[in-house]
Amino acid sequence: MAELxxxxxxxxxxxxxxxxKAFEPKANEKPKEKKFYITVAFPYLSGHLHVGHARTYTIPDVIARFKRMQGYNVLFPMAWHITGAPIVGIAERIKHRDPKTIHIYRDVYKVPEDILWKFEDPKEIVKYFMKAARETFIRAGFSVDWTREFxxxxxxxxxxxxxxxxFWTLKDKGLVVKGAHRxxxxxxxxxxxxxxxxxxxxDxxxxxxxxxxxxxEEDGEEIYMPAATLRPETVYGVTNMWLNPEATYVKAKVKRGEKVETWIISKEAAYKLSFQDREIEVLEEFKGERLxxxxxxxxxxxxEVIILPAEFVDPDNATGVVMSVPAHxxxxxxxLEDLKKETEILLKYDIDPRVLxxxxxxxxxxxEGYGDFPAVEEAERLGVKSQKDVEKLEEATKNIYKAExxxxxxxxxxxxxxxxQEAKDLIAKELLESGRAEIMYEFAEKPVISRFGNQAVIKIIHDQWFIDYGNPExxxxxxxxxxxxxxxxxxRRAQFEAVIDWLDKKACARKVGLGTPLPWDPDWVIESLSDSTIYMAYYTISRHMNRxxxxGRLDPEKLTREFFDYLFLEEFSEEREKELEEKxxxxxxxxxxxxxEFEYWYPLDWRCSAKDLIPNHLTFFIFNHTAIFRKEHWPKGIAVNGFGTLEGTKMSKSKGNVLNFIDAxxxxxxxxVRLxxxxxxxxxxxxxxxxKEVGKLRRQVERFYELVSEFATYEAEETExxxxxxWMLHRLNKAxxxxxxxxxxxxxxxxxxWAFYSVLNDLRWYMRRTEGRDDAAKRYVLRKLAEVWVRLMAPFTPHISEELWEKLGGEGFVSLAKWPEPVPEWWNETIEAEEEFVKALIEDIKExxxxxxxxxxxxxxxxxAPEWKWRVVEVVAEKRDFKSAMAELMKDPEMxxxxxxxxxxxxRLIKERAFDVKRINEEKALREAKDFMEKELGIEIIINPxxxxxxxxxxxxxLKPAVFVE
Structure with a gap:
């Protein structure tokens, strides 16, 4: 057959x-209990979708197709997310001819040169990738209702x-607040x-x-050297301080409120602290070796503790000043142990080695389980020899910190x-209240890079608008x-619970980027994770809005709050509808x-997205629905999927290790691709x-097409x-x-x-078992298999399935055909057990x-096996106890x-827990399969001589015959 x-x-x-318009449902086409509303996080369009995205978007399409075939009125809409700073950042970098960005968009995303330079305007980026994404979704066969696109x-x-x-609704409820936050x-x-x-x-x-x-103490002045720690309780165990002799430190005036102090910190720390409610005036710079x-x-x-040199001190981590607590x-x-051996270094700084x-x-x-100095014992236990044993030291640190x-x-x-735990909180509180300590915010890891290409810092923002996810009610x-x-x-439920617990105020607006202006403070623009929490409700009305x-009959300025209040929050009212028509x-x-439409489709049945959105979007989605909608409209389910890698490596646009969905x-x-x-x-x-694996699957899909095409020519006349x-029909029921x-x-x-591999493997076995047969029974089975198989595959391979459904003479689209249900008269567990028995025996003889x-x-x-052994098996399966089984069997004189x-x-049976052995007529099964077994094995089979x-x-x-081969 020619290549498909x-x-x-x-x-x-x-x-x-x-x-x-196969996938454009209307409200009330089916009763409310037969509606099915599924959505997926709309894609952010700063580039093409890759095969990692493909999984996120294919899952809901497969489910939507499946539910349609089950007779549900299914709504699966799609829209595009273009809010935020990233797209503006890309435009800026293209404007400034950033080589990395140009490479990604010209070489990885294959944007034509004449279009690429238009990307200096963020709107052009949006326009290009919206068109590309829609084309990709259509080419992927997604059963989207495009009338609701926005x-x-x-x-x-x-x-x-x-x-x-x-946002007005959230603000009226006191859930959007203004304040300071990091x-x-x-x-x-x-x-x-x-x-x-x-x-x-x-992350x-x-x-x-x-x-x-x-x-x-310096020239009679008290200067502070703030040492950063996550374990303030260990301040009682400090034996020395660590500074990096090669790093640049500064002496600076640090003003916070009315208080002014002189600090010595790394140059990097001075810069970062300037964003955290402190005015920093650098007085001088010097190398750490000076101190x-x-x-x-x-x-x-x-x-009084000595300052010692340590190259391991990172000046870009917190203050660049580290306190040493060697016991813990x-x-x-x-x-310290390493430094004791470095006499030359100590002498360089005029430090008497005896001090150490x-x-x-x-x-x-x-x-418990340790002596006075747990850190020493743990390092010895793990065989740490020096600071070079970084992995072991990190393990030791993790073990001790967690245990303590x-x-x-x-x-x-x-x-x-x-x-x-208690001491830590009390000591930190006392240090902060007495002014002997302050808080500094720092990233757990570096670097953190914005989509503008800049290294991020942590800033305390005042007069910032927040959504108050910390609100206890x-x-x-x-x-x-x-x-x-x-x-x-x-x-994943536990993760959602944890996120709900720790979520606090979340900045919901910014001064730059694309978005919707904050209605009461339009200098601010609502940010991307805040305008994407309840848009599933908008989908329900967007078909009408788009029309x-x-x-030309829609004036957006007239879409007032009371208009949306009526649609989403109030009861039906003819009078209100007439009022709103006027307005x-x-x-x-x-x-x-x-x-x-809203009342019919809501609540949303399923929200689908990838697992990285649990700490933000997916949890915000739950919060916002509970704040705004009536309880009967709260969402019913969330399905979370994982990520994708390419040939074993994480996908990266900058490294060119990306396979675009459309290219796949x-x-x-x-x-x-879908399958x-x-x-x-x-x-x-x-x-x-x-x-390589995709290539193999392609050949299997072509084989599926060939087989069903052939079976479509058979008549399905019932016969003996x-x-x-x-067995084949029973296995089809199982699938x-x-x-x-x-x-x-x-x-x-x-x-x-089940839908593909199980049927394919069972069909291969059936064809082997019936080789040489060309009778009505076989043609009937294969025709029935084709009619079922093509429908089982329709959610996964919709295009080929439509083509095959047409060959089979199916009515309408297979996408809307009835999902197959097991045929009661096809069930036959005994025949399945007999066939498994034959298969197993063939393998045993080969072995x-x-x-x-x-x-x-x-x-x-x-x-x-003789009859009495079967009787033993059955009694043991019933009694599951030696004494009871033996007593029951010994009642029979024959036994x-x-x-x-x-x-x-x-x-033996109790030890092997052989409690679910299904009785079959072994001899009958073997005699019926005798010719096949002899053909498979190339030897004569003699049964029960x-x-x-x-x-x-x-x-x-x-089920385990005795065999003698000669």
Whole structure:
């Protein structure tokens, strides 16, 4: 058969679907209980979608197609997200001819040169990638209702008005507030950064360092050297300070409020602190080596401790000043031990080596299983030899910090006897209130780079607008909603619960970027993660909005708050609809239809997205729905999926390691791409795109097409069936049941296993078992298989399935055909068990021949289990206990003849837990399959002869015949 022209088939059916509006549902087409509303996070359009995105968008399409075939009225809409700073940042970088950006857009995204230079205008970027994304979605065969398409920002006024309504509603409830808060900040552009505004380091945590002000006496003046720590309780155990002799430090006036102090900190720290409510005036710069060998005073204990050199101190981490607690910090202990051996370094800074020898470790924490100095013991346990053993030191640090925090008891007064957790909080509170310490915010890891290409800092913003996710009443509603939702996979529920707990105020507006202006303060623009939380409600009315807009009958300025209040919050009212007609110019009848659509489609049944959106978008989605809508409109479920890698490597635009979704379709065909991605991973597990494997699958899909095309020519006249025919139909029932159950739970990998691979493998076996047969029964089975198989595959490979459905003479689109259900009369567990028995025996005989090295085997003698053994198996399955089973069997005089053997057999069956052995007629199964077995094995099969060849007969067990080969 000629190579299949996937593209021609795809274009044919995509055109027909669009022409016949196959996926445009209307409200009330089916009863409310038969509606199914599924959405997926709309894509952010700063570039082409890649194969990682393909999984996120294919999952809901597969589910939507499946539910349509189950008879549901399905709404699966799509829109485009263009809010935020990233697109503006790209335009800026293209304007300034940034080579990296040019490379990505010209070489990776293949944007034509004449269009690329238009990208200096962010609107041109948006226009280009919206068109490309829509084309990709159509080419992928996504069953989207395109009548509801829209995009975010003030560039699309109707949706912008909806967002204004959302924010007014939140503000009226006291959930949008103004205040000061720490945010990630682009210091060059001057804007807060949301998760989607970060190019590198988007998951990096912000840490609250306690910076403790150690005191340096200089010319009669007290100068502070603030040492940053995440463990303020260990200040009682400081033996020395660490500075990097090669790093640049500054002496600076630090003003905070009315208080002015002189600090010594790294140059980098001075810059970062200038964003955190402090005025910094640098008085001088110098290398750290200037202070090595000097002494500073511990502000808590009053101890004088020496400053020692340490190249491991990172001047860009917190203050660049580190306090050393060797009893409880493995790095400090090992650094001191290493330095003791570096006499030359000590002499360079005029430090008497005896000073280090005289340093006494201070034990602060009692920890079960350790002595006074846990850090020392843990480093020795892991075999740490020097600071070069970084991995071991990190492991030791993690082990000690975790153990001390959760199980440690503090030993120093006035906190002796308290848990480390309690002591830590009390000591930090006392240090901060007394002014001996302050808080500095720092990223847990570096670098954090904005999409403008700049290194981010943490800034305290005043007069910033926030959504107050910390509001306790609101949190309680979010918890209530989550408790009633279905989460796939269920294991992600705990993460949602944790996010709801720790979420606090979230900056919701910025001064730059695309978006909707904050309605009461239009100098601010609503940011991207804040305008994308309830747009699923807008989809329900967007079909009407788009039609009115196209007809020139929509004035967005008249879309007032009361218009949206009526549609989404109030009860039906003819009077209100007439009032709103007067105010908006929208016919009352259309307003009524909009409200009908919302009330019909809501609540949203499923929200789909990738797992990285749990800490933000997906949880905000829950919060915002509970704040704005009535409880009966709260969402019902969230399905979370994992990420994708390319040939085992994380995809990266900058490294060119990206496969665009559209390119994958061009190369392999949409159906192959869809099936491959759906079959690779389940729920939130990740998948790896392997080109070689995709090629193999393409050939299997072509084989599927060939087989069904052939079977479509057969007549489906019912006739008397042989057992193997019944087996095939039974297995088809199993595939229907397995695929259906898996799709109900969004387990696409399992669904593909049942719908494609299981049927393919069973069909191969059936064709082997029936080789040489060309009768009515076989043709009937294969025709029935084709009719079922093409429908099972339709959600995954819709284009080929449509083509095959047409060949089969199916009515209408297979996309709208009835999903197959198991046929009651096809079920036959006994025949399946018999066939498995035959398969297993063939493999056993092959194994005997291989192990015994019988090169010219002529025949196999097969002995099935006697009736009494089957009786033992059945009684053991019922009683599951030696004593009970033995008592029951010994009631039968015939069974008592085999008493000793029965005792051993019961013990064996209980040990092997063989409780679900299904009885079959072994001899009948073997006699019916005898010709096939002889053909498969190339030897004669003799079943239950009188002669006991090789004394094997007594070894026969139920479902495990005894075999002698000669």
């Amino acid at each position: 022209n996937f593209k021609a088939i795809e274009e044919k059916w995509q055109k027909r679907w669009l022409e016949e 995009h975010t920002t003030s560039l699309f006024p109707p949706f912008s008005k909806f967002i204004e309504w959302q 945010v990630r900040w682009d210091p060059v552009v001057g804007t807060p950064l949301g998760d989607h505004d970060i190019m590198e380091g988007e 990096v945590q912000i840490l609250d360092y306690v910076i403790i002000k150690f005191i340096l 090595i060998g000097r002494y500073v005073r511990n502000p808590v204990t009053g101890d 910090a493995p790095f400090d202990h090992v650094a 020898e005289e340093i006494s470790y201070i034990s602060l924490i009692k920890l 925090y959760h199980k440690g008891v503090f030993k120093i007064e006035p906190y002796a006897g308290k848990s480390v 609101w949190k309680e509603k979010a918890r209530e909603a989550l408790a009633e939702m279905t989460i796939y996979p269920e294991s 009115l807009r196209e007809e 908006t110019g929208i016919p009352a009848e259309t307003i009524h239809e909009m409200k009908e 379709i061009e190369e392999n065909g949409a159906d192959v 491959y991605i759906m079959g690779l991973a389940e729920h939130d597990s990740d998948f790896d795109w392997r080109r 069936l042989k057992d193997i025919d019944k 229907i049941e397995g695929a259906t159950q898996a799709l109900e739970e969004f387990r696409t990998r399992t669904a593909v296993q 005997i021949i291989r192990v015994a090295k019988i090169e010219d085997a002529k025949r196999a003698y097969v002995y099935t 008592r003849k085999h008493g000793k053997e029965i005792s051993k057999l019961i013990q 009188e002669e006991d060849k090789g004394g094997k007969k007594k070894a026969a067990m139920p």
